[in-house]
Amino acid sequence: xxxxxxxxxxxxxxxxxxxxxxxxxxxxxxxxxxxxxxxxxxxxxxxxxxxxxxxxxxxxxxxxxxxxxxxxxxxxxxxxxxxxxxxxxxxxxxxxxxxxxxxxxxxxxxxxxxxxxxxxxxxxxxxxxxxxxxxxxxxxxxxxxxxxxxxxxxxxxxxxxxxxxxxxxxxxxxxxxxxxxxxxxxxxxxxxxxxxxxxxxxxxxxxxxxxxxxxxxxxxxxxxxxxxxxxxxxxxxxxxxxxxxxxxxxxxxxxxxxxxxxxxxxxxxxxxxxxxxxxxxxxxxxxxxxxxxxxxxxxxxxxxxx
Numbered sequence: 001x002x003x004x005x006x007x008x009x010x011x012x013x014x015x016x017x018x019x020x021x022x023x024x025x026x027x028x029x030x031x032x033x034x035x036x037x038x039x040x041x042x043x044x045x046x047x048x049x050x051x052x053x054x055x056x057x058x059x060x061x062x063x064x065x066x067x068x069x070x071x072x073x074x075x076x077x078x079x080x081x082x083x084x085x086x087x088x089x090x091x092x093x094x095x096x097x098x099x100x101x102x103x104x105x106x107x108x109x110x111x112x113x114x115x116x117x118x119x120x121x122x123x124x125x126x127x128x129x130x131x132x133x134x135x136x137x138x139x140x141x142x143x144x145x146x147x148x149x150x151x152x153x154x155x156x157x158x159x160x161x162x163x164x165x166x167x168x169x170x171x172x173x174x175x176x177x178x179x180x181x182x183x184x185x186x187x188x189x190x191x192x193x194x195x196x197x198x199x200x201x202x203x204x205x206x207x208x209x210x211x212x213x214x215x216x217x218x219x220x221x222x223x224x225x226x227x228x229x230x231x232x233x234x235x236x237x238x239x240x241x242x243x244x245x246x247x248x249x250x251x252x253x254x255x256x257x258x259x260x261x262x263x264x265x266x267x268x269x270x271x272x273x274x275x276x277x278x279x280x281x282x283x284x285x286x287x288x289x290x291x292x293x294x295x296x297x298x299x300x301x302x303x304x305x306x
Contacts (some may be wrong), residue, residue: 005034005291012287014253014275019194020295023205023258023266032295036195039133039186040272043246044105045197045254046136046190051102051221052204053117053125055214058095063116065095071108077141078156079107102221102244111139125210126196129203133193143183143190147249150181175277178249184274197256197270205258205266222257229282230255231269234289235296238262250277253284259296267296 009016017035022028057063071083071090078084081104092100097113100106114122119136126134137143141156148159151174163171182188203209204218223242230253232241243257256270269292273284 002034004294008287008291008294009273012273012275012283013279014273014284014287016274016287016291017194017272018270018291018295019198020267020269020292020299021198021202022299023202023268025265027265027299030299031195031198032298033195036198037133037193038272039191040193040254040274041184041186041248041252042190042192042197042272043248043252043254044107044110045192045244045246045256045270045272047101047105047110047246048197048200048204048218048222048244048256049122049126049134049136050110050114050117051098051218052200052209052214053122054094054098054113055217056125056210057117058217059211059214063094065093067094068092069094069097069109069112071112076108077111077139078144078160079105079140082106083108098217099221099224102218103224104226105245107140111141114139126200129200129209131192131196131200133191134196134200135191137190146183146189147178147181150177150183152177175250179251179276184248184251194270194272198268201256201258201268201270205268219258225257227255229285230288231257231259231271231292232289233286234291234293235259250279250281251275253281253288255288259292261300265300267299269295 017038019036020032022030058065073089082100083090097109100109122136144156148156151159153159204215207215209215222244225243227245231243240260241257243255246254254272259267271288271292
């Protein structure tokens with residue numbers, strides 16, 4: 001069975017890791033796992049951890065969800081969507097910032113919220129939940145700046161400015177540097193595993209990860225994620241998918257989420273991939289959905305393996 005999943009990933013041009021776990025009924029805890037303990041770069045999947053910490057702080061009174069957050073132009077963490085694209089100062093509440101973080105994967109609000117709760121608090125929660133393979137090394141701005149330095153530039157902004165005038169050969173060499181750089185090496189940077197993320201989702205969906213109100217809020221926001229071309233692509237309505245996607249510089253493509261069937265049976269799914277820059281993005285996205293759907297089918301059929 002493991003070979004079947006390796007073939008799904010290899011045919012898409014990537015290597016992958018997967019853990020899909022049944023959350024309900026007699027099969028609760030049963031898993032389909034492939035390289036589930038391998039250290040992986042989470043990319044924006046880490047925003048689930050940040051959201052859990054922020055929503056827990058709202059629920060236990062450490063933070064006021066109505067507190068106003070001012071994000072000044074030129075001081076926001078860059079990203080491909082959301083407030084990173086705005087040209088003017090922006091103000092919103094902390095709880096609305098969490099909406100942007102999980103639904104459209106906004107980097108600027110993620111780092112702003114992470115500053116409010118602290119990296120140490122996020123890591124402490126991971127330790128409390130037994131996520132031994134998961135560690136947040138810093139915020140997204142630090143991660144991006146490390147990518148820039150891997151390219152021999154001062155920081156990420158300097159690297160982006162350089163790419164505008166770089167030659168094709170220089171850009172090809174940059175791709176090689178990114179693939180082997182520290183920011184994409186989970187042993188040197190932020191890391192997680194497919195099994196840890198399946199466990200985190202299990203804890204969130206069963207109200208064990210934090211205050212029930214916090215878990216419910218994370219579940220709701222993940223259900224509203226805009227991206228639907230990875231895990232959700234493997235399932236048709238009325239099956240529901242609540243998820244969080246993560247991508248980084250054409251090398252990392254991941255998604256974690258919970259698949260709910262009409263009969264109420266739920267499955268936590270964590271799929272992580274890594275490929276060379278320039279790989280077929282659409283094929284890898286489809287492979288994530290295909291692998292998750294196959295794993296869920298095996299669990300629903302009563303056949304599991306590792």
